Amino acid sequence: MPRSALSDVVPTPPTGPDPVRAAAAPSGGRAGRHRLARALFGAGGPFAAYPGPAAAVAAGELVLAANPAAERLLAPLMERGSGELRLAIQSALSGAPARLQPILLPGGGAEPLAVEHTVLPFPDAGAALLLGRDVTLERSLRGALVDSRQRYKDLVEASSDFAWETGADGKFVFVSPRGALGYPAEKLVGRRPAEFVIAAEGAEPAFPFLAREPLAEVELRFRAASGTLAWLTAACRPVFDAEGVWTGTRGLCRDVTESRNREAELARLRHRERLLAYLVRTIRFEVDPRNAASAAATAALPALAAEGCRVHRSESAGRFAVVTECGSAAPGCEHEALAAITNGQERYERLDEGRATIAVPIRHGRRLSGALVLWRPADLGPWDEDDQFLVAELADQLEVVLQQIASQETLATLSRTDPLTGIINRRSFVEALEERLGAAGKPAAGALLYMDLDNFKPVNDRLGHAAGDAVLVDFARLLRECTRASDLVARLGGDEFAVWLDGIDEAAAVARARDILRRVEEDLRPRSAGPDLPLGSSIGIAPVPAGGADRVDCLIARADRAMYEAKRRGKQRVAIAPAGTGS
Numbered sequence: 001m002p003r004s005a006l007s008d009v010v011p012t013p014p015t016g017p018d019p020v021r022a023a024a025a026p027s028g029g030r031a032g033r034h035r036l037a038r039a040l041f042g043a044g045g046p047f048a049a050y051p052g053p054a055a056a057v058a059a060g061e062l063v064l065a066a067n068p069a070a071e072r073l074l075a076p077l078m079e080r081g082s083g084e085l086r087l088a089i090q091s092a093l094s095g096a097p098a099r100l101q102p103i104l105l106p107g108g109g110a111e112p113l114a115v116e117h118t119v120l121p122f123p124d125a126g127a128a129l130l131l132g133r134d135v136t137l138e139r140s141l142r143g144a145l146v147d148s149r150q151r152y153k154d155l156v157e158a159s160s161d162f163a164w165e166t167g168a169d170g171k172f173v174f175v176s177p178r179g180a181l182g183y184p185a186e187k188l189v190g191r192r193p194a195e196f197v198i199a200a201e202g203a204e205p206a207f208p209f210l211a212r213e214p215l216a217e218v219e220l221r222f223r224a225a226s227g228t229l230a231w232l233t234a235a236c237r238p239v240f241d242a243e244g245v246w247t248g249t250r251g252l253c254r255d256v257t258e259s260r261n262r263e264a265e266l267a268r269l270r271h272r273e274r275l276l277a278y279l280v281r282t283i284r285f286e287v288d289p290r291n292a293a294s295a296a297a298t299a300a301l302p303a304l305a306a307e308g309c310r311v312h313r314s315e316s317a318g319r320f321a322v323v324t325e326c327g328s329a330a331p332g333c334e335h336e337a338l339a340a341i342t343n344g345q346e347r348y349e350r351l352d353e354g355r356a357t358i359a360v361p362i363r364h365g366r367r368l369s370g371a372l373v374l375w376r377p378a379d380l381g382p383w384d385e386d387d388q389f390l391v392a393e394l395a396d397q398l399e400v401v402l403q404q405i406a407s408q409e410t411l412a413t414l415s416r417t418d419p420l421t422g423i424i425n426r427r428s429f430v431e432a433l434e435e436r437l438g439a440a441g442k443p444a445a446g447a448l449l450y451m452d453l454d455n456f457k458p459v460n461d462r463l464g465h466a467a468g469d470a471v472l473v474d475f476a477r478l479l480r481e482c483t484r485a486s487d488l489v490a491r492l493g494g495d496e497f498a499v500w501l502d503g504i505d506e507a508a509a510v511a512r513a514r515d516i517l518r519r520v521e522e523d524l525r526p527r528s529a530g531p532d533l534p535l536g537s538s539i540g541i542a543p544v545p546a547g548g549a550d551r552v553d554c555l556i557a558r559a560d561r562a563m564y565e566a567k568r569r570g571k572q573r574v575a576i577a578p579a580g581t582g583s
Helices: 003-009 019-024 029-041 068-080 082-093 136-159 257-284 289-303 334-342 385-416 426-437 457-463 465-481 506-523 552-568
Strands: 054-058 062-066 098-105 113-122 127-134 162-167 172-175 215-223 229-240 246-255 308-316 319-327 348-352 355-364 367-377 446-454 488-493 496-502 536-544 574-576
Touching: 029 054, 029 062, 054 068, 068 127, 082 098, 082 113, 082 127, 113 136, 229 257, 257 289, 257 385, 289 308, 289 319, 289 385, 308 385, 319 367, 334 348, 334 355, 334 367, 355 385, 367 385, 385 426, 426 488, 426 496, 426 552, 446 465, 446 506, 446 552, 457 465, 465 488, 465 496, 465 506, 496 506, 506 536, 506 574, 536 552, 552 574
Parallel strands: 536 574
Antiparallel strands: 054 062, 054 127, 098 113, 113 127, 162 172, 162 246, 215 229, 229 246, 308 319, 308 367, 348 355, 355 367, 446 496, 446 536, 488 496
16 A cells, blocks of 8 residues: 555545654654554554554554453454454555454453454555454444344244245245245245135135235135145235235244144034934934834934835845835845945945935944945935944944844744744633624634643653644644635644634534544554553634634633543544524
8 A cells, every 4th residue: 555545544635744654763662652652543643533442553462552442352353353453454565454253352241242353554654554443333333133043933934934025026035945835935925926826616705815904814725835725814914015015914824734634524523423312312212122123214314315115024035024114215236235234245335326325333342233224316426434334333323223122022922922833822822713703893703723632741740841832833834724814823832822813614624623533543543651551633613604713711711621532532533513502
């Protein structure tokens, strides 16, 4: 730097001797440094009012002169920044100014001082001029600003999934650097939010990306980069220029898809539980199991949007009986559905004939108890997971109902039939005969056969009760084979039996009785207790003309007397009770 360049840093008086040059003239030693210090930093010197530290430094970091602010800082500066300072001084001595990075120096308070130094060439003194500036406040403010910006950034990222801003043209002008919903930020900037937002049917939601007023918790559906729909909540504030003209909107969005899906799933499960509770309650409120089955089928229609339902009971391999039904006529594929259930299929579904049909088995353990079949219009679509769950749960409840029906029927059968022979007992015979003879006040013609086995007691005594029971079972079978399905066959007790022959006259009744005697002689006589005690049967017949029946007890008494008359005449024969002799 030329010698006159010092005037660019330190103004010199226009006339008279130059005190700085005079002080800087080579004079050597401590006296010369004192003169330089007074000329530069003393009263009236160019740096007397300089607010920061200032010093003239020679090669080798020799301090030639310094103001009071620099004296207490030069030693730490020389110690902490010697390498960088040496290079800066050498640069300045070569004529090139240099600037040092701020150096932290001990201050009077808790926060250290940050001093930035500039080293300028000072050729008049063969030295460099070291000027310091306190940047503690500036540094603190800059640090606070950086911290504030980072804090704001952290809060934005923590409180949302992405931040955005739109311009007056309605396009994104900013999106968080990490992008949104699978889109990189650069793929969204310059595009309209409406390209990604899916409006709900029949709704015009507030559109936060173009809002002219602050909005909060606005929900919208946004198409993600994967093509799926995401639920977002948005909060925004409009942006206005100094004249109050709207220039865009900025805001935050949070992806709430997962929570919305959880809420929807929870609502779906609650709805399913309510429907199931309704079905179960409907079934359990019915005491009679058949009424419970009917109530369940009826309740299933609205619960499953079905138009028809049938509950089947398994009777034998591949055969079902309808326990209850409701709604429209069963679909044509029902037979196919039941066949599939019989073959072990756990669920049958078919969508045709304008209907969606579903069938599931009703099981008791591993045994097939029945089947549940439902159908509804095809335009409602196939049966979804919730439908399938409810149908399966309903089938489980109906399994209990079918078991109750079976138990009732078993009890009814036990109360109505003879446990040894399987034919009806005396009580059931009397009830059935009263119903037939009293039907519509005009009983049909028929005949009552009352019979017992001749020489049956010796079979028990000599051959044992097992042999006697076998004879009774075979005699009941024989009577069933000699009668029609419309006739009544009963064991009245012991070895006494009765048969009601429906709608026949006396001659036909006698012929049927003789056929029974022939079969007894062929089938049972070989099982007699001995040749002297042949098994046989005595039969008493009480004919009943059309419309002229006695009371049932009188009719039985007539036939009983005729049976004893047959025994009196020699057994293994038939006797006819005269009409009108009972009372």
